[in-house]
Amino acid sequence: MNNAKNTVVACCQLAPKIGDLAYNRTLTERAIRQAAFQGAQVVVLPELVQSGYLFADRFEALSLAETVDGPTLQLWQAMARELNLVIVGGFCERLPADELANSAAMIDANGLRAVYRKAHLWDAEKDIFTAGDAPPPVVETVHGRLGMLICYDLEFPEWVRLPALAGADLLCAPVNWPDGPRPQTERPAEVLRVQANASVNRMFIAACDRYGHERGVGWVQGSVIVDADGYPLAGPAEQGGEQLLLATLNLAEARNKRISARNDLHRDRRPQLYG
Amino acid sequence: MNNAKNTVVACCQLAPKIGDLAYNRTLTERAIRQAAFQGAQVVVLPELVQSGYLFADRFEALSLAETVDGPTLQLWQAMARELNLVIVGGFCERLPADELANSAAMIDANGLRAVYRKAHLWDAEKDIFTAGDAPPPVVETVHGRLGMLICYDLEFPEWVRLPALAGADLLCAPVNWPDGPRPQTERPAEVLRVQANASVNRMFIAACDRYGHERGVGWVQGSVIVDADGYPLAGPAEQGGEQLLLATLNLAEARNKRISARNDLHRDRRPQLYG
Numbered sequence: 403m404n405n406a407k408n409t410v411v412a413c414c415q416l417a418p419k420i421g422d423l424a425y426n427r428t429l430t431e432r433a434i435r436q437a438a439f440q441g442a443q444v445v446v447l448p449e450l451v452q453s454g455y456l457f458a459d460r461f462e463a464l465s466l467a468e469t470v471d472g473p474t475l476q477l478w479q480a481m482a483r484e485l486n487l488v489i490v491g492g493f494c495e496r497l498p499a500d501e502l503a504n505s506a507a508m509i510d511a512n513g514l515r516a517v518y519r520k521a522h523l524w525d526a527e528k529d530i531f532t533a534g535d536a537p538p539p540v541v542e543t544v545h546g547r548l549g550m551l552i553c554y555d556l557e558f559p560e561w562v563r564l565p566a567l568a569g570a571d572l573l574c575a576p577v578n579w580p581d582g583p584r585p586q587t588e589r590p591a592e593v594l595r596v597q598a599n600a601s602v603n604r605m606f607i608a609a610c611d612r613y614g615h616e617r618g619v620g621w622v623q624g625s626v627i628v629d630a631d632g633y634p635l636a637g638p639a640e641q642g643g644e645q646l647l648l649a650t651l652n653l654a655e656a657r658n659k660r661i662s663a664r665n666d667l668h669r670d671r672r673p674q675l676y677g
Numbered sequence: 678m679n680n681a682k683n684t685v686v687a688c689c690q691l692a693p694k695i696g697d698l699a700y701n702r703t704l705t706e707r708a709i710r711q712a713a714f715q716g717a718q719v720v721v722l723p724e725l726v727q728s729g730y731l732f733a734d735r736f737e738a739l740s741l742a743e744t745v746d747g748p749t750l751q752l753w754q755a756m757a758r759e760l761n762l763v764i765v766g767g768f769c770e771r772l773p774a775d776e777l778a779n780s781a782a783m784i785d786a787n788g789l790r791a792v793y794r795k796a797h798l799w800d801a802e803k804d805i806f807t808a809g810d811a812p813p814p815v816v817e818t819v820h821g822r823l824g825m826l827i828c829y830d831l832e833f834p835e836w837v838r839l840p841a842l843a844g845a846d847l848l849c850a851p852v853n854w855p856d857g858p859r860p861q862t863e864r865p866a867e868v869l870r871v872q873a874n875a876s877v878n879r880m881f882i883a884a885c886d887r888y889g890h891e892r893g894v895g896w897v898q899g900s901v902i903v904d905a906d907g908y909p910l911a912g913p914a915e916q917g918g919e920q921l922l923l924a925t926l927n928l929a930e931a932r933n934k935r936i937s938a939r940n941d942l943h944r945d946r947r948p949q950l951y952g
Contacts, residue, residue: 522945525937535950557877557942559834560951584908589864591876591907598873601866602832632866633859662800667832670797675810676835 408650409545411572411606412442413637415625415645417614420454421466427452427477430491433646434478438485440648443545447491448612449553449576450504456617460502463530467496470514475507482509488543490550492576495519497532504531506550506576508541515541520552521561524580538565546571546653553577556595556609559602566603567668571656573599575609579622593624593638601632604659604667606651613642630656683925684820686847686881687717688912690900690920692889695729696741702727702752705766708921709753713760715923718820722766723887724828724851725779731892732769735777738805742771745789750782757784763818765825767851770794772807779806781825781851783816790816795827796836799855813840821846821928824880828852831870831884834877841878842943846931848874850884854897868899868913876907879934879942881926888917905931 414433418426430447437445449455452474457463468474478489488510495505495517503519504527519534520527538561540549549565549572556562556575565573579592593609600607611625623642627635627649635649659667689708693701705722712720724730727749732738743749753764763785770780770792778794779802794809795802813836815824824840824847831837831850840848854867868884875882886900898917902910902924910924934942 521947521950525939528939533947537950537952554940554945558946558951559873559877560838560946560948563835564952584906588908591872594869594907595873595876597866598834598870601870602834631859632869633863664800664803665829670829671833671835672796672808673835675796675812676833677812677839 407652407654409443409653410441410648410650411444411446411608411627412437413446413608413610413625413627413647415611415613415623416448416451417612417644418448418451418454420456420616421462423453423466423474426454427474431477431481434481434485434487434489437646438487440646442487442648444488444548444572444574446574446608446610447489447576448610449492449578450494451491451576451612452493454616455578456619457530460530463494463502464500467494467502469496470507470517475509475514478507478509479513483511486511488545488548490574490576492552501532502530503534504552506552508548508550510543516550518550518552520555522554522558524554540565540568540570549573551575553579556599559599562599563603566605570605571653572606572608572651575607577609577611579611579624581620581622589638590622590624592622593626596626597628597632600628600630602667604630605656606630606653613644682927682929684718684928685716685923685925686719686721686883686902687712688721688883688885688900688902688922690886690888690898690922691723691726692887692919693726693729695731695891696737698728698741698749701729702749706752706756709756709760709762709764712921713762715921717762717923719763719823719847719849721849721883721885722764722851723885724767724853725769726766726851726887727768729891730853731894732805735805738769738777739775742769742777744771745782745792750784750789753782753784754788758786761786763820763823765849765851767827776807777805778809779827781827783823783825785818791825793825793827795830797829797833799829815840815843815845824848826850828854831874834874837874838878841880845880846928847881847883847926850882852884852886854886854899856895856897864913865897865899867897868901871901872903872907875903875905877942879905880931881905881928888919
């Protein structure tokens with residue numbers, strides 16, 4: 403971990419255009435530069451920001467997919483090197499034998515550090531993607547240990563536990579949260595679950611949502627960066643649309659799981675009882 | 678499950694007096710009668726409402742403990758019979774060989790249905806109580822399937838899963854949430870965790886907190902009844918103090934775990950990956 407106590411983390415809430423790969427690359431380049439200009443050291447982008455989300459079918463998704471050597475990850479690698487950033491973003495990944503994954507890449511100045519493939523697929527994603535079977539990676543970076551998960555994965559607290567128990571200080575979560583009904587005065591449950599996942603693990607979480615209607619679907623637009631107690635440091639924004647959330651995190655706080663003189667959130671677990 | 682679609686659930690946020698067992702019995706009798714008068718069919722009381730919470734030491738706790746045949750559970754059984762209620766409340770339980778448990782009883786018109794012993798102990802509780810090893814019971818009542826957990830147990834989502842997977846429609850949670858610092862405009866994380874636990878399981882939760890300073894400790898006073906999507910139906914109250922929360926729940930909704938055309942919150946779990 404860096405000796406510097408504070409890490410500036412950004413979430414770039416953007417609206418990719420389904421199918422327009424060049425537009426989306428330019429969109430992410432602009433957002434990453436803007437975040438870096440404002441001091442960001444870790445930049446989180448939405449789920450599938452490379453391609454857009456609502457594929458008509460598997461064939462469309464296949465036509466838009468890229469490998470880890472594709473132009474989007476090449477761009478992000480060049481930018482991470484140029485601007486000395488950690489970048490986490492979602493992309494439609496082409497796997498061998500024409501399989502596809504809903505993936506996130508973690509890239510730093512040294513290049514591609516890890517790829518994570520979404521393990522819990524949402525709705526029509528089941529027709530398109532192969533679910534990942536590998537545990538979420540936790541990467542030692544100059545800023546601390548960073549993990550990744552994607553969207554619906556966050557509704558499975560057992561899955562969030564894995565990077566937390568593996569030592570993640572900050573969980574970076576590209577999401578595309580489809581909007582739905584809720585009581586007007588209530589914070590979206592998607593955001594609450596991020597807060598709760600952080601608080602039961604004393605782990606920071608940066609969840610980056612998208613905006614913009616796409617083929618009839620709208621989004622929560624609930625990007626949020628929460629501290630290790632689960633309280634927001636930036637977002638969720640009152641109004642939606644494009645957002646650049648920035649927060650300064652003392653990631654070392656996540657190394658201390660104590661919440662009372664006698665309680666440690668991880669050591670107090672009793673996994674032998676959890677079946 | 679009752680054919681009636683709606684069940685009226687109450688949380689009675691009370692201030693027991695540490696060590697005054699007769700006062701606490703009267704306090705719960707008054708609150709239970711008031712809840713029943715307002716139509717409650719299920720009444721949830723705070724953790725350790727029978728004894729108070731902040732024991733000076735194990736000896737004091739032992740002097741206040743009761744068995745399941747003690748006067749407090751006798752009173753609750755008489756009231757459940759008289760008023761045709763389900764009552765869930767916390768008590769300091771005397772076990773064989775002078776052991777103690779931080780327990781909750783579920784009582785209905787038929788008598789004592791289940792006892793649950795807190796499995797995750799908070800702070801100085803570790804000096805006083807033996808942690809429970811048994812999974813949270815789920816009891817078939819005339820209103821549906823009811824589960825129980827106690828306070829700090831709610832910070833372990835794996836533990837909350839057990840009654841949810843065992844079919845609980847409503848989780849009744851006696852709590853004593855010690856107050857702590859938080860951002861002024863934020864809902865307490867204790868309440869958020871209740872909401873998140875409900876939403877990832879599509880299970881109703883009624884968490885009943887206490888109020889009243891006791892030996893230097895104050896309380897969140899955050900009693901809340903949340904629906905199967907995690908949104909509050911009653912509470913948390915803006916002001917603290919004594920509260921009678923009432924909400925009408927269609928518990929049958931908890932039998933449906935579907936949250937999209939293709940997603941079921943429990944079937945989408947991948948326990949083989951959770952290690």
